[in-house]
Amino acid sequence: MKTTIITGITGGDGAYLAKLLLEKGYKVIGITRSYNSCNIHKLKYLGRMIELLLKNARCNRYYYD
Secondary structure, eight states: OOEEEEETTTSHHHHHHHHHHHHTTOEEEEEESOTTTSOTHHHHTTOSOEEEEETTEEEEEEEEO
């Protein structure tokens, strides 16, 4: 399985790219500025596992399934 990192994953283009790559079988890791400012709802509809890393938090990881 190939792995990809998407910066700005909670934006419109980032969420669309995540969906496209998940459909192609990629593991998706997304980076966003902070948990409070990100649009998590754009990721929940994907229905797949996404690892979300926060810019200012080295160890915080959130998984959505």
